[in-house]
Amino acid sequence: MKQEKTTGTIATEATVKRSIYSLQLNEWRDWLKEQGEKPFRAEQIYDWLYKKRAASFEDMSNLSKSLRDKLEQHFVLTTLHTIIQQTSSDGTIKFLFELHDGVSIETVLMRHEYGNSVCVTTQVGCRIGCTFCASTLGGLKRNLEAGEIVAQVVKVQQTLDETDERVSSIVIMGIGEPFDNYDHMLSFLKIMNHEKGMNIGARHITVSTSGIIPRIYQFADENMQINFAISLHAPNTELRSRLMPINRAYKLPDLMDAVRYYVNKTGRRISFEYGLFGGVNDQVEHAEELAQLVKGLKCHINLIPVNYVPERDYVRTPKRQIFQFERTLRDLGVNVTIRREQGHDIEAACGQLRAKERKEETR
Ligand code: SAH
Numbered sequence: 268m269k270q271e272k273t274t275g276t277i278a279t280e281a282t283v284k285r286s287i288y289s290l291q292l293n294e295w296r297d298w299l300k301e302q303g304e305k306p307f308r309a310e311q312i313y314d315w316l317y318k319k320r321a322a323s324f325e326d327m328s329n330l331s332k333s334l335r336d337k338l339e340q341h342f343v344l345t346t347l348h349t350i351i352q353q354t355s356s357d358g359t360i361k362f363l364f365e366l367h368d369g370v371s372i373e374t375v376l377m378r379h380e381y382g383n384s385v386c387v388t389t390q391v392g393c394r395i396g397c398t399f400c401a402s403t404l405g406g407l408k409r410n411l412e413a414g415e416i417v418a419q420v421v422k423v424q425q426t427l428d429e430t431d432e433r434v435s436s437i438v439i440m441g442i443g444e445p446f447d448n449y450d451h452m453l454s455f456l457k458i459m460n461h462e463k464g465m466n467i468g469a470r471h472i473t474v475s476t477s478g479i480i481p482r483i484y485q486f487a488d489e490n491m492q493i494n495f496a497i498s499l500h501a502p503n504t505e506l507r508s509r510l511m512p513i514n515r516a517y518k519l520p521d522l523m524d525a526v527r528y529y530v531n532k533t534g535r536r537i538s539f540e541y542g543l544f545g546g547v548n549d550q551v552e553h554a555e556e557l558a559q560l561v562k563g564l565k566c567h568i569n570l571i572p573v574n575y576v577p578e579r580d581y582v583r584t585p586k587r588q589i590f591q592f593e594r595t596l597r598d599l600g601v602n603v604t605i606r607r608e609q610g611h612d613i614e615a616a617c618g619q620l621r622a623k624e625r626k627e628e629t630r
Contacts, residue, residue, distance in 0.1 A: 286414025287342035288316060288421060291457050292464070302337055312338075313463045320425055343367075347418050362422065366391070366415065370408050373441055374419040376426070382435030383427060387419045389452055390443025395477045396512045397498075399544060401576045402442040411443070413454035420465060436471040440496075445474050446482035456493060469493045475540065480517040483525040487532040496538040496569070497526060501548050502556035510548070523560065530565050537564070542571045543589055545582035554592045558599035567602040 290298065295309035311329055315321040324335045324344065350371065351363035358378040365371050375386040393400070394407035424434045437459060439445045445452040452474070458464045459472060469492035476483065477498045486495070501507035504519035514522075530537055539561065543549045561568070572589060573581050584592070589605060596603040 284341060284343040286346045286412055286418055287338065287344050288346075288417035288458070289412050289414030289454070291454055292461060302334075304334055304337075308334065310463060313461075316421070317458075317464045317466075320421060320428065322425075346415055347372075347422055349422070360423075360426070362419075364419070364422070372411070372415075372419075374423060375441065376423050376434075383423075383432055384436040384438060385420050385423045385434050386438045386441045387416055387455075388441035388443055389416055389439060389445045389448050389455075393443050394447065395444045397477060397500075398510055398512075399500075399542060399573065399576065399579050399581050401578070404578055407443075407447075410448040410451060413451040413458065416451065416455040417458050417465075420459065424465075434465070434467065437467055437473070439472075439474040444477055444479065446476045446479040446486070449482055449485070453489070456491065460491070460493075473538070475538075477511060477513050478517050478522045479513070480521055480525045483522075483529055487525075487529040490533060492533070492535065494538065495529060495533075495535065496540055497522070498542075499539040499557075499568075500542050500544075502553050502560050506548060506553075510544070519560075526566075527564065535565075537566045539566060539568045540571055541568055542573050543584040543592065544573050545584045547581065549584040549588060549592055551591065551595050554595035555599065558596055558601050561601060567604070568596060570603060570605045572605070572608070 292309055292313055295312055296306040299306050299308050308330065312327070315327045315330075319326070321327055321344070324339045327335055327338075330338075346367060347364040348366075349362055350365050351361075353361045355361070360376040362374045362376075363371055364374065370391045372388040372391060374388060377384045377386065388411065390410050391408035392405050393403040396403050420434060420437060427433060439452065439455075456472060456474070459467045460469050473494035473496055474486075475496040475498060498511070499507070500510050501514075501519070504514060507514040507519050526537055529535075541548075541557065557568070570589065570593060573583055575581075575583070593603055593605055
């Protein structure tokens with residue numbers, strides 16, 4: 268494991284200026300019009316941000332000096348300051364970034380056979396309160412702006428530029444509940460997906476939710492071809508309420524209705540994440556009940572062996588039992604895989620690095 272740590276320089280200018288990555292192409296056109304500039308400059312700005320990945324306003328050489336000055340007056344290019352960058356023996360890189368107001372977030376680059384995937388954070392902390400998750404331990408501090416989510420991908424891409432590699436997929440599975448920061452998340456998706464933006468295909472982007480039902484209907488109606496995942500973790504509503512308090516507000520039967528609406532509306536298969544928590548939800552009966560729950564639904568189940576979180580007392584399901592759980596589902600006709608683990612030596616599971624930093628700070 269390799270770890271680089273930097274301290275110091277926090278940008279205070281971003282407290283008054285927006286991140287330059289916050290605007291969609293049409294919003295740039297509107298902004299340029301307001302400034303008395305030509306709308307086609309929007310494409311040029313996008314090109315500097317997402318294709319050439321400019322590191323300074325001076326770099327943007329085909330824009331007039333006065334436009335560059337205006338950009339600099341209103342926007343900030345660097346909103347993320349790397350405080351920790353850890354590289355795992357398997358190539359996973361975990362970044363801990365500090366934002367202008369001193370809060371920190373995590374971003375992870377994962378290496379797969381099929382390419383480089385970035386896991387982004389959407390909120391500083393989380394208010395959903397899942398009983399097994401490190402991200403929610405200190406509650407929610409604030410939402411990220413779209414530009415602060417985009418900047419995470421740009422930063423990782425800038426790191427990959429050094430070796431001529433490319434970010435090929437994105438998962439919105441870092442800290443926070445993306446559907447609790449819906450508008451910014453949607454702007455982020457649009458900027459990532461736009462051919463003049465990061466140009467990452469919708470089918471290479473995955474968003475995961477703990478199950479905010481009204482937003483699932485809204486998202487289905489956006490009609491994007493994004494991969495969609497639900498954090499399920501239990502085969503019945505009683506057990507799900509014990510693991511995830513959100514299930515008391517948005518109950519499993521209603522969640523399944525929303526999921527069916529999504530699948531019918533988009534024609535896309537849905538993914539369920541099912542964490543295996545030793546002795547809690549990992550028995551053969553649970554697998555059978557789960558198979559019954561998803562019967563007839565176009566879906567895939569991703570089994571996640573629990574990541575140990577020191578503040579939580581869940582234990583791992585033994586390997587043999589994980590395979591038995593998988594086999595039971597498969598025999599009942601369910602599409603299922605066990606999630607491959609990466610970055611084990613660098614606390615790459617969501618929220619772990621940030622939780623550790625927070626603890627050290629308060630010590
Ligand atoms: N808030 C969103 C996005 C987070 S995705 C959501 O809940 O879907 C991260 C995934 O990891 C979620 O499925 C989450 O439930 C799961 N997770 C969180 N803590 C975990 C842990 N300790 N072990 C295994 N999975 C965990």
